[in-house]
Amino acid sequence: MTTVSTSAGPAAAVDDVLRRQDPAIADLLAGERQRQATGLQLIAAENFTSPAVLAALGSPLANKYAEGYPGARHHGGCEYADLAERIAAERATALFGCDHANVQPHSGSAAVLAAYAALLRPGDTVLAMGLAYGGHLTHGSPANFSGRWFEFVGYGVDAESGLVDYEQVAALARRHRPKAIVCGSISYPRHLDYAAFRAIADEVGAYLIADAAHPIGLVAGGAAPSPVPYADIVCATTHKVLRGPRGGMVLCGAELADRVDRAVFPFTQGGAQMHTIAAKAVAFGEAAGPAYTAYAHQVVTNARVLAEALAGEGLHLTTGGTDTHLITADPAPLGVDGRTARGRLAAAGMVLDTCALPYGDQRGLRLGTAAVTTQGMGRAEMARIAELFGAALRGDGAVRDRVEELTGRFPPYPPE
Numbered sequence: 001m002t003t004v005s006t007s008a009g010p011a012a013a014v015d016d017v018l019r020r021q022d023p024a025i026a027d028l029l030a031g032e033r034q035r036q037a038t039g040l041q042l043i044a045a046e047n048f049t050s051p052a053v054l055a056a057l058g059s060p061l062a063n064k065y066a067e068g069y070p071g072a073r074h075h076g077g078c079e080y081a082d083l084a085e086r087i088a089a090e091r092a093t094a095l096f097g098c099d100h101a102n103v104q105p106h107s108g109s110a111a112v113l114a115a116y117a118a119l120l121r122p123g124d125t126v127l128a129m130g131l132a133y134g135g136h137l138t139h140g141s142p143a144n145f146s147g148r149w150f151e152f153v154g155y156g157v158d159a160e161s162g163l164v165d166y167e168q169v170a171a172l173a174r175r176h177r178p179k180a181i182v183c184g185s186i187s188y189p190r191h192l193d194y195a196a197f198r199a200i201a202d203e204v205g206a207y208l209i210a211d212a213a214h215p216i217g218l219v220a221g222g223a224a225p226s227p228v229p230y231a232d233i234v235c236a237t238t239h240k241v242l243r244g245p246r247g248g249m250v251l252c253g254a255e256l257a258d259r260v261d262r263a264v265f266p267f268t269q270g271g272a273q274m275h276t277i278a279a280k281a282v283a284f285g286e287a288a289g290p291a292y293t294a295y296a297h298q299v300v301t302n303a304r305v306l307a308e309a310l311a312g313e314g315l316h317l318t319t320g321g322t323d324t325h326l327i328t329a330d331p332a333p334l335g336v337d338g339r340t341a342r343g344r345l346a347a348a349g350m351v352l353d354t355c356a357l358p359y360g361d362q363r364g365l366r367l368g369t370a371a372v373t374t375q376g377m378g379r380a381e382m383a384r385i386a387e388l389f390g391a392a393l394r395g396d397g398a399v400r401d402r403v404e405e406l407t408g409r410f411p412p413y414p415p416e
Contacts, residue, residue: 037411038404039349040385044214044326044368045186047243048375048412049279050286056279057245067271069261084278091284092249095220098228100257103238103280104264104272105248108213111235112138113145114250117263118233119207120179122149127173127206128182129164130154133358134328136186136211153178157188159359162319164188166196173204183227184211184235187355187366189303189322191215194230210234213248215324217241217370220287221296224324232256241299241325241370243292244283245276295373299325302369305379309386313393318357318364325368328355334393338363341393348392348399349407350385375410 019026036048049057061081067074070082085103092101105111120126126146128139133156137144140152153176155169173181183197194210201208210227216236218224227234234251238244252260265272286292300323307327311317316330331341338354342365345352355366372381384406392399 038407039351040403041371042350042352042367044366045240047370049243052282053245053279056282057275059275061278062275064274065271066274081274084281088277088281091281095284095288096228096251098251099254100252102250102260102264103277108237108248109138111248111250112211113268114263115209115233115235117267118259124179125151125176126180127153127178129185130156132356133157134185134187139182157358162358170200173200177204178206180207180209182209182211187328189324189326189328190319191225191323194227198230207232213237214240218296218324221293223296223300238280238283242283245279247276247280299369299373302373302382303327306369306382306386309383313386313390325370328364328366330357330364331393336393338365341365344392349403375412377410
């Protein structure tokens with residue numbers, strides 16, 4: 001198990017400067033630090049970055065404007081910005097085994113937007129997981145650019161197993177002849193069969209876009225199959241399991257590199273956030289080491305142990321378990337709906353999300369093990385979390401103290 005460590009020295013110096021300059025914001029940040037340290041952070045899309053990543057985020061590169069790409073910037077003084085971006089891109093291509101990596105997208109949604117801009121035109125048909133089954137907003141929500149600019153067709157999951165129905169995907173592809181097929185989800189806890197998606201895309205002459213925002217960190221650590229050999233473009237985030245700064249990236253082959261780069265800049269974004277790109281480089285470097293590989297596998301082990309223990313507490317797992325860091329569960333067997341359950345858990349210091357449940361109007365719970373694994377928790381702690389989970393959902397008012405006792409033994413940033 002891998003625990004993030006830190007020294008209080010530089011951070012304390014920064015805190016002192018901020019407290020003198022703006023005590024209101026200093027108090028706010030201190031409160032957030034306390035919230036993160038005393039509760040169980042179970043949101044599947046969150047994690048604790050390393051102190052090195054945080055240091056890069058707070059570096060002088062935050063001051064640098066660097067529109068364009070290394071060697072072709074629209075601003076002067078970019079020699080160190082260029083080096084940072086080249087290192088980030090080189091580390092990403094080595095880590096994921098791709099020809100090209102664009103590390104400028106500000107978020108996962110920005111990465112998806114760039115992929116669409118590179119391959120599609122307004123009005124094109126796109127096949128993606130329906131929002132009711134775990135599709136992301138960028139997979140056709142009418143409130144999002146994707147649903148306004150493109151004609152989305154949604155595929156679902158099997159009503160009994162909760163697993164992707166590849167025969168349905170193929171049938172929809174043959175019927176609608178999409179320009180692109182998107183594989184990926186925000187709440188699907190199983191591995192996707194990228195080879196099956198590739199075969200379907202080839203049959204109908206469609207591009208294959210993998211939205212790997214959630215599993216990409218597991219891919220980096222060899223704990224999940226990679227979409228890179230199968231997808232034309234892979235979109236991903238650099239936070240979540242990957243443990244980097246909040247941001248996105250786009251991976252692709254050499255033949256699409258120019259189109260992807262033009263889609264990011266100048267089509268969808270302006271100046272790159274160079275401090276974030278430097279922090280991405282740090283995270284990619286960390287993810288290339290054996291400690292991260294062990295961490296990624298521990299994340300999956302913890303998720304499986306926690307899922308089994310939650311089932312033992314009476315929750316219904318939507319696919320019967322998990323292959324990843326993600327768990328989706330229905331608390332209805334305990335007599336509460338998803339929103340009520342989330343409120344009870346939050347009051348007990350356990351923070352997570354709700355999600356759509358397939359073939360129903362109720363909301364379920366979505367949680368993940370990335371952050372608690374970063375803190376150094378293992379199998380025993382997963383069993384303990386499940387016990388606390390069940391107690392909170394049953395109305396035990398003393399759970400908060402027990403949560404703080406647990407987190408007190410596993411601080412996210414322990415002093416050296």
